[in-house]
Amino acid sequence: MTQAFRIENGGLINKDRKLSFKFNGKTYLGYEGDTLASALLANGVHLVGRSFKYHRPRGFFGAGVDEPYAMVQLYRNGETEPNIKATEQELFEGLEAKSVNCWPSVNFDIGAINNFLKIFLPAGFYYKTFMWPKSFWYRIYEPFIRKAAGLGVASTKHDKERYEHKYEYCDLLIAGSGPSGLASAYAAAKNGAKVILAEDKPRFGGSLLTSDVNIGNQSGKDWAEGIIAELKTMPNVVVKNRSQIFGYYDHNMLVMSEKVSDHLPATKKYHPNKRLWYIRAKEVLISSGSIERPIVFGNNDTPGVMLSSAAKEYLKVYGVLVGKKPLVFTNNDSGYETAIEFKKHGVDPIVLDTRKKPESEIIDEAKNLGIKIKNSYVVVAAQGYKKVKSADIASISEDKKQLGEIENLKCDCICVSGFWTPTIHLASQSGNKTKFKEEIDAFVPGQSKQNEVTLGAANGVFSLDETLKTSFKAGSDLSKKITENDNEVAIPNVVEKKSSQHDKFWCVPLPKGKNYKRFLDFQNDVAVSDVEIALREGYRSIEHVKRYTTLGMATDQGKTSNLNGLQLVSEIENKVVPAVGHTTFRPPYTPVSIGAIVGREVGKHSKPTRKSPMHEWHEKNNSVFVDAGVWLRPRYYKKGNENLFEASKREAKNVRTNVGVCDVTTLGKIDVKGPDAAELLNRVYTNAWLKLPVGKARYGVMLREDGIVMDDGTTTRISENHYHMTTTTAQAANVLSHLEYYLQLVWPELNVNVVSTTEQWAGAAIAGPKSRDLLQKLFPNSDVSNEGLPFMGYMEGDLFGVKARIFRISFSGELAYEVNVESDYGNFMWEKIIEVGEEFNIQPYGTEALSTLRIEMGHVAGSELDGRTIPFDNALEGLVSKKKDFIGKRSLERSAFIAEDRQRIVGVVPLDKQTSIPEGSHLVKDDKAPLPNPKLGHISASCWSVEYDNPFSLAILKDGKNMIGQKLFAMSPLKNKVIPVEIVSSHYVDPKGERVRS
Amino acid sequence: MLYINCPHCGMRSQNEFSYGGDASVKRPELNKEVSDQEWDNFVYNRKSLRGKHLELWQHISGCRQWIKVERDTGTHEIFRTFKADEEVA
Structure with missing residues (x-):
């Protein structure tokens, strides 16, 4: 394959290194240092794509970032990327690219029929057409437009690049x-x-x-x-x-x-x-x-029409002639510089200058080289469909309104210069x-x-x-x-050579009886006539004109079109350009890969992954993990061919009958220290804290100032001025910030320090009727009897030589304990518990079983404390002190919060005792009522009760207090389910709470 | 991205901080009778003003201190920053 438009000497490319590449399936040669654009032009290829709206043939207009047309689909190393500017893409061996926005091919494009339908596709056609009938939009218009529009196809594969x-x-x-x-x-x-x-x-x-x-x-x-x-x-x-x-x-x-x-x-x-x-x-x-700006004339989008500066760059940097019969159309001296370069390389250009009698050193040089110059001349229209074949030119009157007789001039490219932006x-x-x-x-x-x-x-x-x-x-x-x-x-x-003043001429008038498209914005096919329509229809602000016509939009953001658009608006409106003003420039200046913006924060790297010290043990014991905030927690431990449902049922049942152990390291932990620590807790939690003795834990609920529950957890008094606070896994960071806010800004007089100790402690919950027997074996020197360590008690113990904290607290509703050791001993603790627990049939349990246990006990968690509920809604009003003030208390007096029919937590059981109720289902009175069916409440959490062996759910239900015993329907349009249900107490198992105290 | 002068640590990028709202809001004292209007003003009602605004930020990925920042909400210009207990003159 020859590079017929490459000059022998000149250019900054490396001619010692030939590169072969493919464009639309055909193989070409270029040189190291080429862009895809310069290499194609060296091979005489001007047709690279089809325009966005009318599918007109398009070539190269610029030589860099300003390029409005030459976008290609690039194939590299088994991957593909759309929207690549051929003028910026450097050539490499084996590069493959294809035209976009054309079907079936760039040479024969069916969409080009739009060019003949353009009378139906004027400015704002998106807003005017395809509106009727309404149902046609999704089925016919939208898919059609999608197929016809667009600048390439994004890869659907995972991006291997970093x-x-x-x-x-x-x-x-x-x-x-x-x-x-x-x-x-x-x-x-x-x-x-x-x-x-x-x-x-x-x-x-x-x-x-x-x-x-x-x-x-x-x-x-x-x-x-x-x-x-x-x-x-x-x-x-x-x-x-x-x-x-x-x-x-x-x-x-x-x-x-x-x-x-x-x-x-x-x-x-x-x-x-x-x-x-x-x-x-x-x-x-x-x-x-x-950036050089174009002069607007008829069919100025024909391949072969390009900026004169681009033609010069292709010649001087890449050693490529964009044509062998060039016509230079200019209103300033820059066009002459391009003409001089052509002449120096043995090509005879013709210069059309809109000015009457310009004089400068550059023009003198052009004249001395014998370049043919026609003053007061313009290009009226380019002729040729897929490539410029000739130009209709004419003289122009001094007021730039009258054209002389039209002549046709043979040429193979038109290099246009309308001065610089x-x-x-x-x-x-x-x-x-x-x-x-x-x-x-x-x-x-x-x-x-x-x-x-x-x-x-x-x-x-x-x-x-x-x-x-x-x-x-x-x-x-x-x-x-x-x-x-x-x-x-x-x-x-x-x-340097001195230039003369440019001519403030930017648009060639239409000759009588001709209706050439004169494009302002090449990327979006916005012609002079489109802007005229927009103004005729009453659009005045340049920002509105832009959006109605799409002038200056899309990937090139109007780098070559904005000023000419402004000129046109100001001319029609009879205003000066500064009064019209320009549209806002916003980043990015030019398209940036989404990959670059995302960086390494992809998939598992989008956030840190935190693992408990026992993680390896879980892995070795067939744990299936689940994301809990940034933590990975065991969801269940798979035995044989068990699925999630079977495994979690087995694990939960074992807790209810024997003993189980659960990794609770992820719970947020905050050390609260100082002489005023009790006072801080008393203000933060809704219940009373001033009289909690050393060695005792208490469950607490904290509110936001608007009365909504923020978090819950137990806090233990370790010593006189030292409390150990726990938070939910998800809210740990927010609770710390919350405490710091009050300590630093609202009550700086309180002498308290708070610090996160979440990572310092590994935690294991030991739950089940046999948990005390196990604990006694783990801590043979401690008195862990019901008297020695009563419910909500705390003590320190010696776990085979490791200092441990033992809390008698329970989330599962069973007799249960939580043991904490310093993180480094976490795995040691876990293995000891499993080893010693063997005789009690201990089994580890994951978050799924944990959920089952808490749901059937009616204990609330994140799905109930969802940022929309107050203590009453969660049946926690007993923990709200009437005597003292605390954060958010005043809000609880709001009328909606004390309404008679206030929402409240309830239990829900399907009437058939078989069908599990999807979480998020709505509770309604009448399943046949017309939509929108009034919603009485929603299912917040569902499980399979291991105690009763049937499905059980928690719900937040309007007037829940008086709804016990009612029959309603749980509807889930997402799962296409309507389930008749009965409302029961949220405390489904052990309503009196006897087990935890046993 | 804003460039915030933490009075404890020096110039730091915005991504080390978290925003905490209007710094001029004062929490009503504990155990004091508060009218509905006063409480609503404290909890909900905020001016969404354009211009100079005294606001709270917490240097969460740094010293964890809450600080006060005087910033123009229109131009994002930051005029001064203060420690939590510093008087804003």
Whole structure:
């Protein structure tokens, strides 16, 4: 395969290394250093995709991040990624890409019929059509639009690539390595400042790579290379290519996406695919340059029409001619620079200049080279369907309203230059109040809000000499403030050709009787006529026009279209552009992979995993784990072919008949110490705490100030001024913050310290009628009789030489104890309990059995304490002190909380004693009532009662107190179940609580 | 992401902190008669103002101290930070 459009000499690519790649199934050759775009153009391929709405053929418009068309689906190393700009994707051996938004192929696309239906697809068509009949939306319109629209297909496979996050701090962050970025970075680096210089392209230098200038007696490109080489040797400087700063956030935090591996056939071992940098900078210098803007004319989206700067870049950087019969259409001197480059490589361009009689050094040079120039001329329309074949051109009157006679000129590309738009995205994101600069017809940064300065072309300064002077000074001044060094840097002399004033012309009028589409926004197919419709229909605010027409939306965010859109609105509205204003710039500047944003926090890494010291034992004994907050807890221990239901039933039954042991390490534990500890507890819990003796535990409930239950647990008085508080697993962190809040802000006079000790203690609950016998064998030297260690008692014991804390507390409702030892002895404790417990038929039990046991006892847990219930709802009003004040007490007087028919916890049993009731089911009076069927309550937790061998549930039910004995229906539309049920007491087993005291 | 000067630890990123609401709200004293209106004002009613706002943050991934931050809710500018017991002049 030949590269017919590659020039023999020139370009910065490595011609010694040929790369083969595939596009739409066909194999081509390119060189190392190419982008996919430049390699395709070298092979004469201009047709890369179809447009979003009308499916018109589209080619390449730019040469970098501004590209609105050339998005491809990329295939790399067994993976695929959509929405890749061909102009940014570097070529590698074996690269494969396909066109998007076309079916069945880019050459023959059925959707192109939309181009002939365009009269039916005007601005706002989404809002106007497909509205009727209503039922058609889901079945017909929506699936059709989905198939027709979109820019590629996301992979459904798990992403094998790794993405990293990195936090960095620096004195100066410099966005862009063009002349202003290099000069300011160099000056700041010389003053010893910590500098990060970021460049989105693979090559440093920005405009210096393509401009014909001289700095300090070298070419601009050589000067840039020299500066970069020196910066790279400096320890206080980080230079990063392939790194796009895409967001400017609060307090000088910027985020940068570094493409570490996208230019390689496969990511290297241990390397990430992308690295996201969060950079906190003291000062930010924005040297993001400018983007050429198009002139609007008929069929200006035909493949072969492209920005003149892009044509120059393809030639100078990649050694590729975008055409051999180029037409340059310009309103300023930049077009001449492109024409001169063509001429130097033996190609004869024709320049159409909208200006009548422009004069400058650049134009003189073009004339001297014999380039043909037509002044006061415009391109009226491009001709050709899949590629430019010719251009209809005409002279234009001085008021730019009348076209002369139309002539047809053969050409194979049209390079268009409508002057330059500063890239002010980052400045605007930082909160900078931008202002309109009349001389350049564009917005530039104005009043800074954060520590940010914009330099060079991004600031609307297009003279290299001035750019370098201001940038050296900015780098030097800003770094001096930080490092207090003042090392002078000599400013090199600059040779550049002077430009003349551009013509404020941006849109070619339609000739009489012609109705060419003149596109403003190429990515979204927004034409001049669409904006006209929007305004005719009454849209005025530019933000509304944007949303109605989609002008400036989608992945390129209007980099080439925004200003022309504003020009049009201001012209029709008869306002000046600054009065129309621009739409808000928001991050990201350019699309960023979701993978890069997520980083390593994926799957199991999305949060830490905490394991108890006994975890290995559980694993070895066939535990099936469940996530409990960030903890992994045994859900059940599988024996043989048991399933969850069978295993948990066996485990729960063994607790009721023999003895079981459960890992309760995950419970939150807080040490509360100090002379005022009792007073704090008394204010935090709803019940009384001042008289709890040493060596005793008490169950407590704490509320939020709004009266809702926050958490429950037991707290034990270990010694005079030392309490051991336990919380639920889920609320541990919140309860600690809650206590700290009151101690630090509300009652700082209380002399108390709180600290989390959750990780310091391993805990085992030993429950069941035989638990005391087992405990006595574990602690032969302690008196654990009912008298020696009564219910809610506490003592310390010696567990085969290990100091242990023994609490007689019960969640299962059985005679039960909780033993704590220091975490490092957790496994030792557990193995001893299992070993000694063997003669009592001990079995470990998991959270599922634990739930069963507590549910049939009517003990509340997280599913009842769900942030919507007060003590009464949970039958805990007996724990609410009438005598003392506490957090949230005043709220309990609210009328809804004391209403006669207030919701309350009840037990629920299915009438058939067979059907388990799904959690979340609604309780209703009449299962045949029309929807919405009034809900009386909901099922909060369900289990299979091992005591009665039938299903049992807890529910929070309206007027629950008076509903015992009633027959209702539990309805679960999700599970498609309607179950007749009877309401019973929530204390299904041992209602008097005799077992725990036995 | 905000950059908050913890009066105990120095400049730290927002992700070390958790937000705690309006710092000017005073809890009614314990055991004191409180009208419904007063209690509602304490528990529920908050001004959602645009501009300078004194608010609470807790340095949860740091010193765990609750601090007061004077911040503009519109621009996110932080003017000053205070220790919990520091008087805000």
